[in-house]
Amino acid sequence: RSPPGLQRVDAGPGDTNWLTGRTYSKRFFEILKSRRKLPCWQKRQEAVDMVQKHQSSVLIGETGSGKTTQVPQFLLAEFGSGKIAVTQPRRVAAMSVASRVAQEMDVELGQEVGYLIRFEDMTSESTRLKYMTDGMLLRECQTDPLMSQYSVIILDEAHERTLSTDILFGLLKEVLQRRPELRCLVMSATLEAEKFQEYWSGAPLLRIPGRMFPVETFFTLRPEKDYLAAAVETCCLINVHEGPGDILCFLCGEEEIEKACAEIEGRAEETGKNTLVLPLYSSLPMNQQRRVFPPAPEGARKIIVATNIAETSLTIDGVVFVVDPGLFKQMLYNPRTHVESLLVSPISKASAMQRAGRAGRTRPGKCFRLYTLETFEKELPESTYPEIIRSNLSAVVISLKKLGVDDIVHFDFMEPPSPEAMMRALEMLHFLGAIDDEGDLTDVGSRMADFPVDPHLSRTIIAASERACLTEVLAIIAMLSVPPPFSRPRYAQKAADRAHKHFASGYGDHLSLLNAFQAYVSSGSKTQFCQENFLSERNMKQAENVRKQLASIARKAKLEDASGEMLTHSIRRAFIEGFFMQCAHLDESGKHYLTVRDQQMVAIHPSSFLQHKPEWVLYHETVVTDRCYMRNATTIPPEMLIEASPKFYHPERCKLHEHARKILRRALPRVKS
Ligand code: ADP
Numbered sequence: 217r218s219p220p221g222l223q224r225v226d227a228g229p230g231d232t233n234w235l236t237g238r239t240y241s242k243r244f245f246e247i248l249k250s251r252r253k254l255p256c257w258q259k260r261q262e263a264v265d266m267v268q269k270h271q272s273s274v275l276i277g278e279t280g281s282g283k284t285t286q287v288p289q290f291l292l293a294e295f296g297s298g299k300i301a302v303t304q305p306r307r308v309a310a311m312s313v314a315s316r317v318a319q320e321m322d323v324e325l326g327q328e329v330g331y332l333i334r335f336e337d338m339t340s341e342s343t344r345l346k347y348m349t350d351g352m353l354l355r356e357c358q359t360d361p362l363m364s365q366y367s368v369i370i371l372d373e374a375h376e377r378t379l380s381t382d383i384l385f386g387l388l389k390e391v392l393q394r395r396p397e398l399r400c401l402v403m404s405a406t407l408e409a410e411k412f413q414e415y416w417s418g419a420p421l422l423r424i425p426g427r428m429f430p431v432e433t434f435f436t437l438r439p440e441k442d443y444l445a446a447a448v449e450t451c452c453l454i455n456v457h458e459g460p461g462d463i464l465c466f467l468c469g470e471e472e473i474e475k476a477c478a479e480i481e482g483r484a485e486e487t488g489k490n491t492l493v494l495p496l497y498s499s500l501p502m503n504q505q506r507r508v509f510p511p512a513p514e515g516a517r518k519i520i521v522a523t524n525i526a527e528t529s530l531t532i533d534g535v536v537f538v539v540d541p542g543l544f545k546q547m548l549y550n551p552r553t554h555v556e557s558l559l560v561s562p563i564s565k566a567s568a569m570q571r572a573g574r575a576g577r578t579r580p581g582k583c584f585r586l587y588t589l590e591t592f593e594k595e596l597p598e599s600t601y602p603e604i605i606r607s608n609l610s611a612v613v614i615s616l617k618k619l620g621v622d623d624i625v626h627f628d629f630m631e632p633p634s635p636e637a638m639m640r641a642l643e644m645l646h647f648l649g650a651i652d653d654e655g656d657l658t659d660v661g662s663r664m665a666d667f668p669v670d671p672h673l674s675r676t677i678i679a680a681s682e683r684a685c686l687t688e689v690l691a692i693i694a695m696l697s698v699p700p701p702f703s704r705p706r707y708a709q710k711a712a713d714r715a716h717k718h719f720a721s722g723y724g725d726h727l728s729l730l731n732a733f734q735a736y737v738s739s740g741s742k743t744q745f746c747q748e749n750f751l752s753e754r755n756m757k758q759a760e761n762v763r764k765q766l767a768s769i770a771r772k773a774k775l776e777d778a779s780g781e782m783l784t785h786s787i788r789r790a791f792i793e794g795f796f797m798q799c800a801h802l803d804e805s806g807k808h809y810l811t812v813r814d815q816q817m818v819a820i821h822p823s824s825f826l827q828h829k830p831e832w833v834l835y836h837e838t839v840v841t842d843r844c845y846m847r848n849a850t851t852i853p854p855e856m857l858i859e860a861s862p863k864f865y866h867p868e869r870c871k872l873h874e875h876a877r878k879i880l881r882r883a884l885p886r887v888k889s
């Protein structure tokens with residue numbers, strides 16, 4: 217017996233799985249019981265009716281009401297054939313939700329339900345429901361601009377206004393005109409509904425009524441000097457003085473979350489309270505991420521310390537107390553200085569409300585804000601700025617060009633980026649040779665767009681293939697794209713430094729990263745190798761995985777590779793091709809570096825392998841902490857710069873600082889033309 221349409225999502229004893237024809241497991245029925253109680257279930261008929269009748273619609277419902285996990289299942293059951301894409305701004309959310317939905321539908325993850333994120337494809341021929349990052353859907357549009365494999369596209373968490381979602385908006389609007397049968401659903405917890413309805417030319421709106429219990433909110437009387445210590449302290453106080461219920465504490469990143477967890481755990485042990493302290497952040501392995509969901513054992517309390525992934529993307533049942541320091545990490549790009557950095561920034565009022573709301577899902581709760589009422593009222597912005605307004609647009613521009621959007625200035629952006637940022641992006645792509653004087657994508661640019669990495673890196677990859685060092689450069693880029701692999705535990709700093717020295721290259725960090733990667737790959741026992749050499753095995757594995765993915769793209773794109781002589785020379789030369797704008801030279805005092813683009817004063821990061829201060833260095837990125845540092849720096853002979861980019865570096869033709877020209881002039885006789 218297989219019921220038709222929407223009825224397929226519900227099932228009773230004796231029914232078989234409508235997707236696989238197999239008998240449902242016991243667990244299926246257990247989960248189904250709790251699914252039936254979700255607010256979205258009450259509105260399932262209305263939701264599918266709306267999507268069937270209208271090409272684009274908007275659905276708003278409280279976090280945890282079942283939007284992400286349930287609505288796609290309803291639509292799949294109703295539409296019967298075709299594939300459904302559900303986009304998520306975050307990789308973790310895509311993975312975690314797909315794994316949950318596979319359980320709910322009683323299928324194996326990667327079969328009927330799967331996920332696709334950068335560097336990991338967990339889908340197959342039989343996949344019907346595909347959770348994916350918005351960035352990956354965008355990439356698919358490059359080869360399939362009409363999104364022809366899908367019958368429904370769901371843009372979830374639209375309030376986050378990520379760059380990719382914003383671009384998908386514009387593209388989808390055009391695709392919908394050309395494919396009248398395609399459906400698009402925009403979902404979110406908090407959304408300025410009118411703005412979206414207006415952009416989607418009057419799309420209908422369905423609101424899922426939420427069940428929210430009151431949340432009592434507390435502010436601190438004075439600003440906190442150390443939010444991390446204050447957060448730990450607050451969690452411990454709640455643990456001791458408040459009644460039952462789990463605690464959710466928001467912090468900014470892996471390192472501080474791990475630190476907080478260790479401290480909270482230590483103090484909970486002293487009090488003898490039965491406490492389960494769990495971290496949650498994006499680079500945490502999947503099986504550890506899953507640990508936050510099951511209820512705490514009888515009589516115990518869960519304390520979850522999470523990034524803002526727990527704000528709207530993932531819902532953890534049982535939370536009654538929220539600790540909110542009012543901060544999150546945000547990628548900020550300054551078009552004037554070209555510095556893109558992950559900075560701890562204040563959250564918006566809308567985020568603060570969302571965070572507090574996490575405490576009132578199952579019963580009345582409490583939210584402890586670690587900032588003053590005055591800060592909340594006067595300093596927090598109303599809502600977070602769309603990413604498109606604050607990001608490095610060059611990657612966007614190149615993918616739009618590859619998608620066939622020629623007139624980028626008139627693209628239907630919901631919020632157009634500033635003309636200044638747009639000009640900067642076009643200028644940089646022009647410097648890199650990705651677009652020509654007319655603004656059209658060049659052959660190099662088109663090949664660059666194949667790689668899901670920053671244009672500086674993709675340019676380097678293309679150059680590496682021309683210089684017979686592709687294998688090595690892909691390994692370096694893989695290492696650059698994962699969190700720093702060199703670990704330096706406090707109890708063994710000296711031993712770690714000694715071990716890391718084996719990888720050191722006199723040329724600097726890029727080649728040291730390569731040494732570490734190659735040694736790792738060729739070692740017998742990788743776990744043992746990582747332990748002995750103080751490398752993070754997780755990050756090394758991830759780098760290995762990234763390298764494999766990049767290599768497979770390179771193979772598909774038919775990039776040449778042959779290992780040549782003079783490897784260190786070729787590798788650095790390839791990096792200059794992509795990063796010649798990210799170089800810096802010593803100033804007259806010989807103490808500081810100045811960047812070539814903005815004459816900004818920078819220093820080599822203390823973690824660098826460089827033992828001396830070379831006259832010229834190329835750097836991967838700048839990070840701003842107490843001062844501005846270049847992370848991953850490599851020494852570059854000045855003549856190599858002149859050879860690679862005479863327009864930028866020829867001492868008589870360039871516009872560089874006088875001292876820079878002096879060094880370059882000395883190098884002139886060594887230039888091979
Ligand atoms: P929304 O997208 O509206 O925020 P979700 O569809 O993500 O809501 O979640 C609906 C409910 O499903 C949650 O309230 C939670 O009870 C349950 N849920 C979601 N993911 C998991 C999981 N990984 N493990 C257990 N329960 C989950």
Ligand code: MG
Pocket residue numbers: 280283284285372528529530
């Ligand atoms: Mg959701």
